[in-house]
Amino acid sequence: MRSVIAVYVENKFGVLTRVAGLFMRKGFNIDSLAVGETEDPQYSRMTITLRGEESAREQIIHQLKKLHNVKEVKLLSDGETVERELLLLKVRNLPKTRTEVMAATDVYRGKIIDYSTDSMVIEVTGEPLKIQAFIDVMQPIGIMEMGRTGTVALARGADVLQEK
Amino acid sequence: MRKKNPQWTGAQIVVQTLIEQGVTDVFGYPGGTVLDLYDELYLHRDKLRHILTAHEQGAAHAADGYARATGKVGVVIATSGPGATNLVTGIATAMIDSVPMVALTGNVATSQIGRDSFQEINIYGITMPITKHNYFVTDVHELADTIREAFQIAKSGRPGPVLIDIPKDVQLAKCAFTPQGVVAPQPQKEVSQTEIDRAAALIQKAERPYIYVGGGAAACGLTEEILAFAERIDACIGCTLMGLSAVPHHCPRFLGMQGMHGRYASTMANRRADLVLGLGVRFSDRATGNTATYAPEATIIQLDADLSEINKNVPVALGLVGDLVENFKRIAAACAPAAHPDWMDEIAALRETERKLTQAAQTVCDLSPQRLMDVINDEKTDDTLIVTDVGQHQMWAAQCIDLEKARRFISSGGLGTMGYGMGAAIGAQIGDGSRAVLITGDGSFGMNLNELTTAVTYQIPLVIVLFNNGALGMVRQLQELYYGRRYAETELARKTDFVKLAQAFGAKGERAATLEAFRAAFHAAMRHRGPTLIEVPIEKEEPVLPMLPPDGADGDIITTKEAFQ
DSSP, X not given: OEXXXXXXXXXXXXXXXXXXXXXXXXXXXXXXXXXXXXSSTTEEEEEXXXXXXXXXXXXXXXXXXXXXXXXXEEEEOTTSEEEEEEEEEEEEXXXXXXXXXXXXXXXXXXXXXXEOXXXXXXXXXXXXXXXXXXXXXXXXXXXXXXXXXXOEEEESTTOOSSOO | OOSXXXXXXXHHHHHHHHHHTTOOEEEEOOOGGGHHHHHHHHHTTTTSEEEEOSSHHHHHHHHHHHHHHHSSOEEEEEOSTHHHHTTHHHHHHHHHTTOOEEEEEEEOOGGGTTTTOTTXXXXXXXXGGGSSEEEEOOOGGGHHHHHHHHHHHHHSSSOOEEEEEEEHHHHHOEEOOOOOOOOOOOOOOOOOHHHHHHHHHHHHHOSSEEEEEOHHHHHTTOOHHHHHHHHHHTOEEEEOSTTGGGSOTTOTTEEEEOSTTSOHHHHHHHHHOSEEXXXXXXXXXXXXXXXXXXXXXXXXXXXXXXXXXXXXXXXXXEEEESOHHHHHHHHHHHOOOOOOHHHHHXXXXXXXXXXXXXXXXXXXXXXXXXXXXXXXXXXXXXXXXXXXXSSHHHHHHHHXXXXXXXXXXXXXXXXXXXXXXXXHHHHXXXXXXXXXXXXXXXXXXXXXXXXXXXXXXXXXXXXXXXXXXXXXXXXXXXXHHHSTTOOTTTBOOOOOOHHHHHHHHTSEEEEOOSHHHHHHHHHHHTTXXXXXXXXXXXXXXXXXXXXXXXXXXXXXXXXXXXXXX
16 A cells, blocks of 8 residues: 655754664665755655555554654545656657657656757656656657656645644 | 853763753763763762773663663763764663663764764764664754753653764863753653543453553552552453563562563463553563464553554554553543452462462472572562573573562563673662662673673672573573574583682672572672672573463463473
8 A cells, every 4th residue: 555654854964864764674665755845944844655554554653753853744645635746857869759759748748858969858747657657658768867756745725734 | 160151161061961960870981082071070070970881881781770770861971983882782772671861972073073083983873773862963052952852852751762972072162051950751642531431441341351561660660550450450460571570579460471481370361361451561572472363352452651552563452642650540540340250260270270380390409590589589678679681590580589669670671682781780789779689691691791890899789690501591492492402502611610700800709509508698698798799500401481482372382391302
């Protein structure tokens, strides 16, 4: 079962290691982890996606809550959450595939953000499934290099992780 | 210091904050990056007593033993590099047994960090998984509050060790300092009355209630309340190794330690129960055996300070997280008296079986472990601190030593740290003041016997009873059962003369070859001012019984020596 967990942490030295170390120690696998400063620079927000049974998920949430620098942990439920991921993907710029690359980018509402005689860099944003689908389309054409940010997610509506 | 707003060095702030937090004793070992701190300790030696051990590991175990015996936060200091890494086993031991401790380490100056400088080690990274929290302080302005926060974290909720790494330049840097009061533990969340009532309702429905007492209950002094409650709902009481001193052993409802080498009656009663009320327990594999077959008919209620312990090892019907004393008292108040005569008959039958099995399994020799423990029971008082190392002797002590008061049984439970005992006994004795008896084996004692020097220097009233079976008995026992008696590296053909060894350190050394000789030697040692070591030769073949094999179910309990023959 795939789960998305949002973690509100103090923006301090070593916090990422603490969180990542906890997953390692307890034998849980992280699918993706995205972290960045919040509107209050004292805090960062992590979005962690993972796979595992419900009991394992409950345990990891409880363990996260024990970390001193972790201020809030919330399981983001399916359907009640908006998720986005950013992909940057570099393909060879060849006459025979150029049109196909541009058409696919268009369909996936991507953007070509770098264009040279040898290569193109494409930016695609969307839900993780869409990102994966775009990668699958590009695979036969030949991916030179790619980078994904991992999922960033927020609850729908006025629900927030940390009340002000 | 004539200025209006005097400036204090980091080292001064550390010492002042320790004093402010009520610390009176620290254990440690000096070195290059804590020179400034030790200079301050020297200047304040009238307020803060420093105990120098032979090795930093001993100092860490001493701070741990000090905390277990007193309930106060134990403090240990070490220098950077090897000084800091030598603390690691001690910190990990305290972590898994939830012992409040603050470890202070020096480090090279911040300008030297990351350059593989002499005695530089990233102890912050190393201890991250084995501390409740840890700090690397880079700004002297944050130092005092960091230490205060460390004390608060160490003693709040489920206690644990906290490490603070302080680079040398931060110890030298200056800033203002204002003393504050002792930090209070953070209050815990209150449990709703609905949940309390639910727990009470489940208890009232039960016909075979079993109160399962762990280290959490022992640490918060739940004793009288447990006895009164057991009486009221007509329940029996069992415990984990960590919970051993929570309940006075004379209590007729107390069945002793359960689990792998627990007492037969408590292990069986736990598995037969239809209600298990866990008080500060974590359902460790050593206490439960195979969790899939554990207490199959029981509704389990778990009271703990740590949310992550609920449903971690065993799924429970109800988990109440928060202040253990508070929650237990509220549940007790919500329960009406009950009587379970059938259950009590069953318990009596289990006790009778246990008595027969124990009698049959006892070695009919002069120096059987059980007889030796009986002598210790005869000679000790209710205040005597019983400290153990790890191995067979530890389990015999857990099974046989009679305890009447809390914090009188000090043993490495979760980590099973051989070599824990010497340091822990010294620390416990210094903290509590009562005489300490260290029950140890030739294997464990061999690991940290260097601390004899500390016991002699500080004239610690300590009796070391060394069960010498010339083997690493606990591991040997497993090889006997499961490895075709191939005793790989567990038979010790060592020529150590423990009597001379003790004497060389300046302690009294005795060897007792008969039970009467042991009684006489132990009697004298209990009146001796300093440390005495009494070596007792015991049978190498003596197994610890009963034995619930790792991952075993109740039908698998080994109760006779025939399994070994």
